[in-house]
Amino acid sequence: MRTRASGRTVGGLRSLSLQAPAVTLLLIWMAVPLGMTVWFSLQRYNLMMPGMEQFAGLENYHYLLTDPALWRAMANTLILVASVLAISVVGGTLLAVLYQQEFFGRGIARVLAISPFFIMPTVSALIWQNMMMHPVNGVLAWLLGLFGLPAIDWFSSYPLLSIIIIVAWQWLPFALLILLTAIQSLDDDQVEAARMDGAGPLAIFWHITLPHLKRAIGVVVMIQMIFLLTVFAEIFVTTSGGPGLATTNLAYLIYLRALLEFDVGGASAGGVIAIVLANIVAIFLVRMVAKNLAS
Amino acid sequence: MATLQLKGVTKHFGETQVLKGIDLDVNDREFVVFVGPSGCGKSTLLRIIAGLESASAGDLVIDGERINDVGPAHRGLAMVFQSYALYPHMTVEENMGFSLKLAGTDKQARRAKVHETARILQLEPLLTRKPKALSGGQRQRVAIGRAIVRNPSIFLFDEPLSNLDAALRVQMRIELARLHEKLDATMIYVTHDQIEAMTMADKIVVLQGGVVEQVGSPMTLYHHPVNRFVAGFIGSPKMNFLPVEVSDVSASGVEVILPGGERIEVPVAGSGLTHGAALELGIRPEHLMLDERGPLAGRVQVIERLGGQTSLYLQQDDRLMTLMADGDVAHRVDETVRFGFAPRRAHLFDAEGRALESLERHPLTHIQRCDNRAS
Numbered sequence: 277m278r279t280r281a282s283g284r285t286v287g288g289l290r291s292l293s294l295q296a297p298a299v300t301l302l303l304i305w306m307a308v309p310l311g312m313t314v315w316f317s318l319q320r321y322n323l324m325m326p327g328m329e330q331f332a333g334l335e336n337y338h339y340l341l342t343d344p345a346l347w348r349a350m351a352n353t354l355i356l357v358a359s360v361l362a363i364s365v366v367g368g369t370l371l372a373v374l375y376q377q378e379f380f381g382r383g384i385a386r387v388l389a390i391s392p393f394f395i396m397p398t399v400s401a402l403i404w405q406n407m408m409m410h411p412v413n414g415v416l417a418w419l420l421g422l423f424g425l426p427a428i429d430w431f432s433s434y435p436l437l438s439i440i441i442i443v444a445w446q447w448l449p450f451a452l453l454i455l456l457t458a459i460q461s462l463d464d465d466q467v468e469a470a471r472m473d474g475a476g477p478l479a480i481f482w483h484i485t486l487p488h489l490k491r492a493i494g495v496v497v498m499i500q501m502i503f504l505l506t507v508f509a510e511i512f513v514t515t516s517g518g519p520g521l522a523t524t525n526l527a528y529l530i531y532l533r534a535l536l537e538f539d540v541g542g543a544s545a546g547g548v549i550a551i552v553l554a555n556i557v558a559i560f561l562v563r564m565v566a567k568n569l570a571s
Numbered sequence: 572m573a574t575l576q577l578k579g580v581t582k583h584f585g586e587t588q589v590l591k592g593i594d595l596d597v598n599d600r601e602f603v604v605f606v607g608p609s610g611c612g613k614s615t616l617l618r619i620i621a622g623l624e625s626a627s628a629g630d631l632v633i634d635g636e637r638i639n640d641v642g643p644a645h646r647g648l649a650m651v652f653q654s655y656a657l658y659p660h661m662t663v664e665e666n667m668g669f670s671l672k673l674a675g676t677d678k679q680a681r682r683a684k685v686h687e688t689a690r691i692l693q694l695e696p697l698l699t700r701k702p703k704a705l706s707g708g709q710r711q712r713v714a715i716g717r718a719i720v721r722n723p724s725i726f727l728f729d730e731p732l733s734n735l736d737a738a739l740r741v742q743m744r745i746e747l748a749r750l751h752e753k754l755d756a757t758m759i760y761v762t763h764d765q766i767e768a769m770t771m772a773d774k775i776v777v778l779q780g781g782v783v784e785q786v787g788s789p790m791t792l793y794h795h796p797v798n799r800f801v802a803g804f805i806g807s808p809k810m811n812f813l814p815v816e817v818s819d820v821s822a823s824g825v826e827v828i829l830p831g832g833e834r835i836e837v838p839v840a841g842s843g844l845t846h847g848a849a850l851e852l853g854i855r856p857e858h859l860m861l862d863e864r865g866p867l868a869g870r871v872q873v874i875e876r877l878g879g880q881t882s883l884y885l886q887q888d889d890r891l892m893t894l895m896a897d898g899d900v901a902h903r904v905d906e907t908v909r910f911g912f913a914p915r916r917a918h919l920f921d922a923e924g925r926a927l928e929s930l931e932r933h934p935l936t937h938i939q940r941c942d943n944r945a946s
Contacts, residue, residue, distance in 0.1 A: 465656035468623050473670035473721070474644035483669070487660040 310551075317544035324538045336545035345521055345529060346546070350553065353525040356440060357504040357557075363444040364500060365493055368451025372459045372489075373481065375452070386456070393449035397509035404442045405431070405514045435515050435522040442510050447503075451496045458492035459485065494565040501561060505554050526550045573634055573647070573724035573757050574599050575620065580629035582615055582781075589615050591781040592629070597725075597759065597774075602751050605761045606768040607778035608804070614729055616778070617761045621650050621727050633724070649718035650727040653734065655710045657702040663689075663713050664698040670721045688719045691753070708739045715747075719754065728760040732767065744770060765805050769793070777801050787936075794933035799924035802853050808882065810853045811892045815919075817841070817848040824930065825919060827852060830888055833866030837917045839927040850927075851920040856882065856893040858916040861900065865911030867892075871904050883908070 320332040340346050375386050392400065408415050409430035417427035430438040462485060470480050508527045511517055517524035517532065524532070530550065534543030575597040582590040589612045597603050605613040618624040620631065622643030631638050638646050657666050664685055665672075671681045689695045692712045702710055711731060718726055728747075732740045748771050751758055762768055768775050769789045777784040777792065777800075785792060785801045796802035802810050818834055819826035825841035827850060828834055837852070844850075861883075869885030869892060876898070883894045883902065894910055902908055919927040 463654065463656065465652045465654045466658060468643075469650070469652060469656035469717075470658070470669070471623065472621060472643050472648070472650050473717075474673045475669075479673055484658065487658075490660075 313544045313547050313551075315544075316540050317548050319541045319544075321541040321544075322537075322539050332541060336541045337549075340542060340545045340549065345524065346549070348521045349524045349526050349529040352436060352521075352523065353505060353527075353553070355436065356443065356507060356525055357501060359440045360444045360447055360504055361497055361500055363440070364448045364451040365496060367444075367448050368455045368496065369486070369489060369493070371448075371452045372455035373485065375456055376459050390449040390453050392446055393453070395446070397446065397507075398513050400446055401442055401510040401513035404438075404445070409438060431515050432519060435519060439507075439510055439515065439523050442514070443504065443507055446510075447500055450500065454492050454496050455489055458489050462488045498558075498561050498565050501557060502554075505550070505557070526553065575725060575757070575759075576630075576632040577616075577620075578630040578632065580616070580619060580626045580631065582612070582619060582624065583627045589781050590619075590626075593781075593783055595776060595783065595786065597757060600755055600757055602748075602758045602760065602771055602773045603776060604768040604772035604774070605759065605776045605778055606763065606765055606804070607784075609763055611778040612781040613761045613763075613778045617650075617727055617729055617759065620725075620759065621648055622646050623650075647724040648727055649721045649723035649725075650729065651711075651714045651718050651731045653730040655702075655714040655734075657710060657713055657717075659702055662699050662701055663694060663705070663716075666702065666713055667717045667720050669717070684720055685716075688716045691719070691750075692716045707735050708743065711735065711743060712746075715750070724757065726754075726756055726758040728758065730762055731760075732762070733764070740767075747771060766807060769805070775805075777804060779804075790933065791936040794936055795926070795929055796918065797926050799851065799853065799920045799926070802918055802920070802926065806855055808856045808893045808895070810855050810918075811859070811890075812920075813852045813854070813887075813890070813892075815850050815852045817844050817846060817850060819846070820844050824914075825850075825927065827919070829866050831867055835866065835914050835917075837914050837919055838930045839919050840930060841919075841927060844927075849922065851924075853918040853920060854912050854916060857895040859892070859894040859910050859912050861894070861896055861902075861908055862911040863909055865909040867911060868907060868909045870907045871902055874902065874904060885910070 317336050318332060318334070319329050320335065321329045371389060375382065375389065379385075395403075406413070409417075409428075411417055411427045411429040414427075414430075416430070420427055428434070466484055466488075467480055470484050475483060506527045507525060508531065511523050511525065511528050512531075515523045517528045526546065527550070530543050530546040533539050533546055575595075577593050577595040580590055580593040581588065593616060605616060607613050615624060619626050622638075622641065626639060633646065658669065661669065664682075667688060668681045668685045671684060676684075685698070686695070689698055692715065694709070694712055694716055697705060697709060697713070702713065705713065711734075714731070731747075732743050735743060744767060747760075751771075760767075760771065772789055774786060775789055775792050776786050779800055785797045787795075789805075792801060792805045796805060799812070803812075813830055815827040815829055817825060818828050819836075820841040821836075824836045824838040825844060826834055826836045829852070867887060869887035871883055872886050872891065873884040875882040875884075879898045881896045881898055881900050883896055883900070885892045885894055885908065915931070918929075921927065
């Protein structure tokens with residue numbers, strides 16, 4: 277395009293016309309809902325009192341930010357995201373190393389290890405609630421019984437931990453899948469060179485495998501973060517955010533406000549806060565990953 | 572510094588046997604080159620010596636000690652890989668110092684050793700770079716430096732120059748030869764390029780199909796190949812082969828009838844040959860001479876002029892023969908030329924491809940590369 281003197285504007289127009297559908301779609305799908313959410317968050321707007329809408333300024337935000345439930349939900353969200361990330365990255369890396377080894381039935385084992393990712397969140401939550409963690413019928417209760425230990429009522433004794441376990445069980449396979457693909461691209465010669473240099477299995481893992489996986493781990497963290505900030509089905513199905521607010525995250529709090537209290541204004545304010553939170557996290561993260569990818 | 576013996580080393584991968592009993596002695600400070608076509612087992616043999624593969628049977632002995640069960644890091648060897656296998660996330664300095672770091676050498680000693688090695692290889696300005704920011708030749712030198720830092724008793728090279736362009740390859744070849752002299756180390760070098768083998772080796776091991784075909788100095792292999800395979804593999808362009816018939820056997824050699832009907836006497840031992848037996852005569856392109864009264868004739872198919880030399884590809888009956896002539900020959904394509912050769916330059920091979928032993932040894936065959944350079 278640089279070689280044609282007049283081509284710049286022509287090319288610009290042409291590429292603009294080609295970009296237009298995508299840009300329009302993005303506008304309709306993102307900018308409009310975002311704008312409406314911001315607008316609603318500034319309204320006194322409750323579905324139980326139709327026709328009473330009026331401009332409320334920052335009242336919704338004031339109400340929300342002084343509500344202890346918001347801070348509890350934010351803390352829960354961060355704990356949930358951080359714990360699941362830690363479990364899936366550490367576990368995924370170790371499993372990727374394991375499934376990279378040659379052993380009998382490796383193909384089947386790989387498929388089994390990855391399959392939880394294909395199960396719907398609602399279904400997996402039900403499985404865990406009724407088959408694994410149930411204090412009477414659950415597999416975990418039976419296992420504890422084998423050692424003569426009392427059964428644990430997971431969802432009332434350790435509600436947030438239970439949610440973390442369920443969500444981690446779903447997302448560990450995703451991390452495994454990405455990291456396994458990455459580990460397969462590790463050059464055999466490098467490992468052999470390290471062996472000649474006197475590196476044992478641990479040193480090879482630490483000095484060769486892990487640095488090789490750095491980028492892939494960055495990708496896993498970024499993608500999972502996006503989805504983990506909005507975990508909802510697992511909470512809705514099992515604990516309904518309780519007991520109390522013990523398992524209420526931001527997504528669930530917005531649901532509570534919007535659909536149980538019909539407070540559209542308050543829910544929208546919660547949504548805007550969630551967007552801000554997600555963006556703060558994302559900026560740090562995208563920077564970190566981008567730096568990784570660039571180097 | 573170190574000697575290496577292989578005794579009856581074999582290797583199976585499942586059903587296929589890639590090494591069929593290798594016996595070999597590598598002397599102290601020798602530069603040994605394994606050469607052969609791809610799939611001949613030369614890389615596998617090197618990997619067995621390195622300890623990256625285990626031998627199915629046979630003994631590996633370094634300095635009189637059996638090392639079959641010693642791990643790769645503890646054999647006192649260092650290897651330079653074809654792909655260089657540098658650690659991409661480490662700087663040149665970290666790459667070269669990695670083995671020392673693992674061995675627990677303290678930082679100062681490590682630094683001193685790496686810098687000393689970098690000086691030998693002129694890598695000092697590159698020490699803080701990552702491998703990605705290096706050219707092919709620089710990566711190659713870093714890989715060699717990483718090997719030197721370990722101070723090994725034997726260096727192993729797995730086709731180290733095959734990823735470099737032609738000019739750089741010649742330069743690295745010279746550098747490696749100089750390095751061998753400077754380090755005074757035993758080196759084992761794998762290549763499929765017979766020019767690398769001829770120019771660098773004290774001793775060449777020609778492998779084919781998992782078997783050692785011949786071991787010897789470059790000049791021995793060139794002048795006295797033991798069979799048709801070695802004769803064809805060593806030397807470039809390839810040796811020409813002609814079918815001949817025995818007409819007479821005497822104490823001074825074997826007289827054979829060339830395809831054109833001419834008779835010549837080749838000075839080789841022909842005991843046991845009968846009149847009329849079919850043999851194959853081998854003659855190198857550089858030993859064929861254009862000669863108006865020569866015993867052979869051929870039509871010029873292709874002419875390659877290299878400046879100083881000219882290769883003529885000649886159609887002789889149903890064969891294409893190569894002749895290296897002077898750069899000034901004026902022949903053209905489709906001309907018919909006559910050519911011949913000195914009988915003592917010819918080789919004779921029996922029906923099984925074995926060479927008939929020459930009656931006189933070539934005077935250069937026992938001269939080693941190092942002695943040659945000193946004189």
